[in-house]
Amino acid sequence: MNPTPVLKLALVDRCQLYVEYQTPLDGLSGYVLPLDTKIGNHEGSFHPGGNRFSFSARNIVLEQNILCAELKNSRGDWWYDQLEVIVNVSTDRTPVSFSVEFRRYDPNRLQGCYNIRLIDQRLLAAEFSGPNGKARDIYIDLKHYLGVKDGAFDSKGRDFSSSVQNAHMIGTTLCATHNDGHPISIALSRVLQFKNGSFSPLKVTKNEDLDYEVLTDLSDRRWLSNANPPPKLINYKQKRAWYLIANCLNSRGSYQESTIRLHDIVGPGDDEMFTFFSEKPIPEHARETRLENGILTASFDAGDDKWIQRSFDLAELVTNEGGALAK
Known part of the structure; x- marks a missing residue:
């Protein structure tokens, strides 16, 4: 089989592949392949050789010759996946032979x-x-x-x-x-x-689950010993997740990056701090979050459409132990 240029490759009716091609004998021709007869869904990934993938897929698109979709797995989670579509059409002086291959696409x-x-x-x-x-x-x-x-x-x-x-x-x-x-x-x-x-x-x-801001303490106070440059605080605004990152001096005399999640260093016994580091913040007050002189200041939901602002000195919560952040 000698390949011939495919003039058009398109997705129609959500899950049918339309192929337009030209051969010396037949001229311009078109072919429609129902993709549900060739592709399945296995736990959120395309499964060539399976069937009925579209029954658990959404946002199906064809980008050039790459089939893209979000596929649902057995736990109800959606996963983004891609599949390469390869079309072969014969140019021999025999009845036209047509085939489509599907290959895993891992760019x-x-x-x-x-x-x-x-x-x-x-x-x-x-x-x-x-x-x-x-x-x-x-x-x-x-x-x-x-x-x-x-x-x-x-x-x-x-x-x-x-x-x-x-x-x-x-x-x-x-x-x-x-x-x-x-x-x-x-x-x-x-x-x-x-x-x-x-x-x-x-x-x-959800996009908001990945939304974070980076707070850098540019103050002169060196509140974390043997750390250079000043620590950063990653604040996931909607999930109320805080990650402190610092370059910490280790026992070999070199610096290494270390991180600690602030929620992990407080417990339910520390009611105020536990609430502070756990509660979802009010979005309109997210801009008030700041880190200065090692003091973290932010607001959290106090219920009844009220919010409370709290400040904590991270120097009292975190230390550098041999190149690693610790409580």
């Missing part, structure tokens, strides 16, 4: 990022060049989007760090040692993508 979804690193086996960080060419940092808590199952990384799971040791990045591949001693790895392009200046999980997530 480098993290293209545009650099200095990709994992901080304390949970917080994925990277840099990219912003509109003005200035480097900008992006973050995501990888524990929410990656797990371990049957001795291997599971792109559909959660809380991977409890099952591995020595997790680290080599390029865009996450490598680690499983708790039973064998090495495991996964290409992070199977888990998330770099999109519109941020990390975007392939598991479809």
